[in-house]
Amino acid sequence: MINKIYDWVDERLDITPLWRDIADHEVPEHVNPAHHFSAFVYCFGGLTFFITVIQILSGMFLTMYYVPDIVNAWESVYYLQNEVAFGQIVRGMHHWGASLVIVMMFLHTLRVFFQGAYKKPRELNWMVGVLIFFIMLALGLTGYLLPWDMKALFATKVTLTIMESVPLIGPALKTLVAGDPTIVGAQTLTRFFAVHVFFLPAALLGLIAAHFLMIRKQGISGPL
Amino acid sequence: MHRGKGMKFVGDSRISTDRKPNIPKDYSEYPGKTEAFWPNFLLKEWIVGAVFLVGFLCLTAAHPSPLERIADPTDTAYVPLPDWYFLFLYQLLKYTYASGPYNIVGAMIVPGLAFGALFLAPFLDRGPERKPTKRPLAVGFMLLAIAAVFYLTWESAAHHDWEASKKQGAIVEGADIDKDSEGYKYFEANTCISCHGAELTGGPAAPSLVDTGLTPEEVAEIAVKGKGTMPAGVFKGTDEELKVLAEFVSNVKTE
Numbered sequence: 380m381i382n383k384i385y386d387w388v389d390e391r392l393d394i395t396p397l398w399r400d401i402a403d404h405e406v407p408e409h410v411n412p413a414h415h416f417s418a419f420v421y422c423f424g425g426l427t428f429f430i431t432v433i434q435i436l437s438g439m440f441l442t443m444y445y446v447p448d449i450v451n452a453w454e455s456v457y458y459l460q461n462e463v464a465f466g467q468i469v470r471g472m473h474h475w476g477a478s479l480v481i482v483m484m485f486l487h488t489l490r491v492f493f494q495g496a497y498k499k500p501r502e503l504n505w506m507v508g509v510l511i512f513f514i515m516l517a518l519g520l521t522g523y524l525l526p527w528d529m530k531a532l533f534a535t536k537v538t539l540t541i542m543e544s545v546p547l548i549g550p551a552l553k554t555l556v557a558g559d560p561t562i563v564g565a566q567t568l569t570r571f572f573a574v575h576v577f578f579l580p581a582a583l584l585g586l587i588a589a590h591f592l593m594i595r596k597q598g599i600s601g602p603l
Numbered sequence: 604m605h606r607g608k609g610m611k612f613v614g615d616s617r618i619s620t621d622r623k624p625n626i627p628k629d630y631s632e633y634p635g636k637t638e639a640f641w642p643n644f645l646l647k648e649w650i651v652g653a654v655f656l657v658g659f660l661c662l663t664a665a666h667p668s669p670l671e672r673i674a675d676p677t678d679t680a681y682v683p684l685p686d687w688y689f690l691f692l693y694q695l696l697k698y699t700y701a702s703g704p705y706n707i708v709g710a711m712i713v714p715g716l717a718f719g720a721l722f723l724a725p726f727l728d729r730g731p732e733r734k735p736t737k738r739p740l741a742v743g744f745m746l747l748a749i750a751a752v753f754y755l756t757w758e759s760a761a762h763h764d765w766e767a768s769k770k771q772g773a774i775v776e777g778a779d780i781d782k783d784s785e786g787y788k789y790f791e792a793n794t795c796i797s798c799h800g801a802e803l804t805g806g807p808a809a810p811s812l813v814d815t816g817l818t819p820e821e822v823a824e825i826a827v828k829g830k831g832t833m834p835a836g837v838f839k840g841t842d843e844e845l846k847v848l849a850e851f852v853s854n855v856k857t858e
Contacts, residue, residue, distance in 0.1 A: 402641035406638045414636050467667050475668065532675075
């Protein structure tokens with residue numbers, strides 16, 4: 380049945396070259412934990428991607444309840460946490476996933492660094508990877524404000540004060556991020572929400588696509 | 604594959620009628636124990652992912668994510684703290700030569716140099732050697748950076764009062780208070796409100812009066828004689844008013 384559907388689509392769209400491109404690539408012995416247990420260090424990148432997928436899915440479900448305005452934001456999170464069936468689990472996955480993704484990415488970065496895997500010809504992929512790291516930190520920073528509780532508000536105020544202390548562009552930068560030169564409020568929350576949910580994930584998906592394309596094109600770095 | 608003259612297409616589309624056979628690549632002549640990604644290795648990855656997911660779900664079930672009380676911009680006594688992975692940057696700003704007039708050092712120069720070097724690592728460490736022992740400078744600087752990050756994070760966490768932090772952000776249970784009642788008027792008139800708050804939920808200077816579990820007699824005694832940091836003689840009304848006030852405070856309970 381599935382084969383018949385596949386053939387029907389393939390006849391019309393010739394998807395076999397595309398599919399073989401995705402499916403056919405070798406996993407060398409030195410990265411396979413089934414052959415050398417120490418190769419588990421090669422799992423960190425994959426786990427980072429896995430948690431990123433969890434973050435996107437749990438985040439999509441969170442937006443079904445979350446309201447990004449200063450009156451209802453906290454109330455909606457409180458409701459989700461205490462009243463909605465499995466709301467606590469979904470929010471828990473997003474909350475703990477945010478920390479775990481940093482841990483996994485840190486370990487992945489260290490693996491690549493200490494193995495010198497960023498050297499020619501893989502310089503570009505390393506730089507894209509560091510950009511992904513920055514995007515993740517920015518996602519953590521913007522996501523921290525969204526529950527609109529005490530620690531969210533005051534941690535963001537600290538961040539904005541640090542931003543303001545940047546020479547020359549500081550005040551303008553703060554106004555751009557917070558929506559107002561002095562107030563951290565309704566504008567700030569909607570801005571952080573938009574950045575957290577649309578701008579940064581879009582950049583993240585583009586960079587991850589580039590990261591994966593480059594790995595496929597160049598292949599994984601050889602054994603030391 | 605047929606090219607040029609005589610090519611046949613599906614309908615009026617650009618899809619060739621020639622089918623490419625859908626067969627996996629053969630890895631038997633590859634060096635070592637090379638394995639196909641699809642489906643052999645992907646199934647193993649799937650198992651790792653499943654094990655990870657079970658552990659992750661156990662974590663979320665055992666530790667519900669925290670939520671503090673709703674943001675109150677007027678509470679100037681609140682001591683903020685960023686998420687744990689920013690603690691090292693935050694801690695850096697507390698040192699003499701990275702704060703105040705030297706703020707730019709802690710906020711821009713040091714993090715900028717560190718992250719800039721990370722970003723440009725392939726161009727700073729250009730040699731062909733990959734083994735960590737053969738490139739002491741790159742590895743040395745990275746170990747130094749890791750040590751600094753861990754030390755700063757630890758310093759920040761060790762000097763933070765986690766107990767006070769938990770208390771200052773705790774969600775305070777509010778009570779249904781009849782603000783038109785006689786008792787509330789005496790509560791307001793005797794300045795109880797300035798420390799215990801308009802909602803009787805307390806503040807930095809005084810405890811919450813919700814769910815005290817005290818009898819009216821005990822409340823009356825505290826109102827007159829004080830308790831802890833509360834001085835004696837705050838209540839200045841008549842005995843009759845004291846009785847009404849004590850009844851009122853004693854009865855403030857969460858719904």
